[in-house]
Amino acid sequence: MNKIDYEAIIKPFLSQKRYYHSLCVRDAAVHLAKKYEVNEEKAEIAGILHDIMKDVPPDEQLKMMMRYDIILTDVERSAQKLWHAMLGEAYLEKELKITDAEILSAVRYHTTGRANMTLLDKIIFIADFISADRDYDGVEELRKAAEVSLEEAIIEGMVYTIQDLAKDCRAIHPDTISAYNEAVLKNK
Ligand code: DGI
Ligand code: FE
């Protein structure tokens, strides 16, 4: 069977910068999948598709979420940046007819993480932080951490995100808290 051209599918949805980011996350995800022995094809698909809804205007995202019967909690309503992950999962399932639960979960939780993340969830979460297009302070440290331990990298990534959100008094999603608590408790 021919491979589905996901690059062509995401291109019309994304700015040039976001398209490039998606390719970089795919490459980082495939690298981590090889290293941590996860299905490379799933990592490739989840990586390239993870931000497919990111550049859809917020009002359009809200309309699409209504159409897909996605009900937002108060925290989710307050945090527009979380929408593209929830909507992304629904779009993959309903429009792209992707049925693989691991791919759907990895897209859905790529922004917040969650308790009991699968290896693929972890890989996409971290690939999004360490992709070649990222250049924030500390990215090299996180890249190194990801080579040693996914769990270690997740803690570092979570600390970074939670500090950033708390600094601006923004709500922290319960899934982010669950992921963080689980990761640090396991590490004790
Ligand atoms: O889509 P990307 O920019 O590639 O990355 P992403 O999907 O990881 O989104 C990162 C943004 O999401 C960042 O601005 C912080 C925000 N975010 C992550 N976790 C939470 C959150 N925002 C809120 N309010 N609560 C969270 O738990
Ligand atoms: Fe994202």
Ligand code: FE
């Ligand atoms: Fe992220």
Ligand code: FE
């Ligand atoms: Fe991303």
